[in-house]
Amino acid sequence: xxxHLVVLALVLVPGAAIAADQLPxxxxxxxxxxxxxxxxxxxxKVPGSxxxxxxxxxxxxxxxxxxxPNEHAPMPPIVANGAKPGAIACARCHLPTGAGHPExxxxxxxPATYTVRQMQDYAADKHKGPRKGLMIxxxxxMSADEIKASADYFATTKATPGYxxxxxxxxxxxxxxxxxxxxxVVHNGGNERIGERIIVLPQNEEQAKARNPKFGxxxxxxxxxxxxxxxxxxxxxxxxxxxDVCHGAGLxxxxxxxxxxxxxxxxxxxxxxxxKDGRRTGVWATLHAPFNHxxxxxxxxxxxxxxxxxQP
Numbered sequence: 001x002x003x004h005l006v007v008l009a010l011v012l013v014p015g016a017a018i019a020a021d022q023l024p025x026x027x028x029x030x031x032x033x034x035x036x037x038x039x040x041x042x043x044x045k046v047p048g049s050x051x052x053x054x055x056x057x058x059x060x061x062x063x064x065x066x067x068x069p070n071e072h073a074p075m076p077p078i079v080a081n082g083a084k085p086g087a088i089a090c091a092r093c094h095l096p097t098g099a100g101h102p103e104x105x106x107x108x109x110x111p112a113t114y115t116v117r118q119m120q121d122y123a124a125d126k127h128k129g130p131r132k133g134l135m136i137x138x139x140x141x142m143s144a145d146e147i148k149a150s151a152d153y154f155a156t157t158k159a160t161p162g163y164x165x166x167x168x169x170x171x172x173x174x175x176x177x178x179x180x181x182x183x184x185v186v187h188n189g190g191n192e193r194i195g196e197r198i199i200v201l202p203q204n205e206e207q208a209k210a211r212n213p214k215f216g217x218x219x220x221x222x223x224x225x226x227x228x229x230x231x232x233x234x235x236x237x238x239x240x241x242x243x244d245v246c247h248g249a250g251l252x253x254x255x256x257x258x259x260x261x262x263x264x265x266x267x268x269x270x271x272x273x274x275x276k277d278g279r280r281t282g283v284w285a286t287l288h289a290p291f292n293h294x295x296x297x298x299x300x301x302x303x304x305x306x307x308x309x310x311q312p
Contacts, residue, residue, distance in 0.1 A: 023277075024297060026197040027269045028130045029103060029177040037179040037209070046212040058211060061088035065211055066096050073156055076149035078142065087141040088134075090150050097213040098157035102200040103181035106164075106263050107154040109312070113256045115151035121282040129279035159262050159312035163216030165203070166265060166309040172199050172220045182208060194222055196297055198304065200266050219265045221305040222298075229306025232299055239294045243303075246287065251307050257284070262312030268304035 039056045049067040058065050062082045066075070075096060082089035090107075094100045098108035107115070121127055122139035139147075174189035184205055199220040202208035207215035233251070235242035248254030251261040260268060272295060274280040275288035295303075 023130065023273060024197070024269075026199065027266055027273065029181045029183055030130070031177050031179060031181050035178055044210050046207060046210050046214075048214070049212075053210075058209075061092045064089050064092040066091065067210075067212055068214070069096075072096050073153065076146070076153055078146040079150050079153050083141060083146065087138045087146075090154075094154070095211060095213045097160055098154045099160050099163050099213050099216065100264065100267070101180070101182060101208070101211075102217055102264060102266050105267050106159075108157040108159050109253075110151075110154055110258050111253065111256050112148070112151040112155040114258050115154060116147055117256070117282065117284075119147045119151070121280075126281045126285075127274070127279065129274055129277075132279070160213060160216065163213075164262055164264055164308055165216070165218045166226065166305055167218055167220050168223045168225060168305075169220045170194060170223050173201065175199060175201060179209070194220055196222065196301065198266050198269060198301055200264070217264070219305070219308055221265065221301060225302045225305035226309050227306075228299075229302035229304070232303050233306055239299070240291050240303075243307075251310055252312070259312065260307040261310035263308060265301075265304035265308035268307055269300050272300040272303065 037055070037059050039059055041054045041056060043052050043054055044058060045052050046067050051065070051067050051069075053065045057063065062084060063080075066080070075091060077083075078087065079090040079096075082092070093104035094107045098106065098110075100106040100108075118127070119139045119142065122132070122135050123142075125136065127135065142150075170193060171191045172194045173185045174192045175183045175185050178184045182202065183200055185201060200217050201220070202215070202217055204212075204215045208217070232240050233243040243251055243260070246254060246257045247260050248257070251259060253259030271280070272288075272292060275285055276292040276295065
């Protein structure tokens with residue numbers, strides 16, 4: 001593996017940064033101005049849990065809901081409650097299970113050393129671009145011990161079966177970005193062509209808003225994406241290097257290099273875009289540069305669809 005990494009590093013081709021308004025808005029969803037989550041005292045419950053929270057409590061960045069506390073290891077304080085004033089709880093966006101939401105990232109099972117490195121890169125401003133500001137502020141405030149504690153915790157979490165479903169479909173329900181930058185079906189809005197996009201919708205809108213970790217998302221991708229992604233992942237001369245060289249057999253990870261199998265496709269597309277336009281500049285990011293500059297949006301969608309469709 002070391003030989004392959006050296007070769008990739010030697011052929012690094014720097015790329016010019018792409019303006020934020022040129023990035024695909026479907027991959028970087030942002031709620032329209034003024035659209036916010038409900039913050040009432042209405043009590044919310046979810047199936048199978050004896051917990052209850054108000055809508056306001058669900059949106060509390062320093063005490064997010066933990067619907068099933070007996071189903072995971074004890075969360076470190078930084079994961080469960082964050083550190084005021086600026087480091088909101090990791091579980092707020094990534095959930096206690098590490099499953100995450102489309103607007104964040106799936107943290108389950110990531111090697112602790114990888115997560116520590118990413119947090120260090122955030123703190124050193126090596127991650128830039130849309131929606132990175134919050135993570136940069138959090139990383140700069142967290143102590144080394146807090147970073148390690150959160151990384152060690154998420155390394156113990158596992159993928160939730162059925163949480164991420166990848167479905168090829170040419171026609172999808174018409175949707176729009178709403179609260180917490182999540183996409184929801186426009187009720188009575190009909191359907192639309194998917195085009196060259198990935199459309200991620202909650203399997204259950206009410207449960208997604210409640211941040212129930214047992215209800216995930218459906219990632220709709222264009223027909224043929226998974227098969228094309230499989231070809232690209234195997235290595236295409238002049239375009240890609242076999243993904244399993246670094247990410248391991250079945251894309252389940254190798255050493256510090258993270259697994260890709262079963263992860264949210266829209267998250268994977270964002271990473272490919274960030275590598276391509278130089279918004280991620282950490283040590284491992286440079287290894288993507290030689291081939292990421294050759295990838296089209298369609299290629300990125302295909303690779304992400306294939307990886308997301310694999311068993312984690």
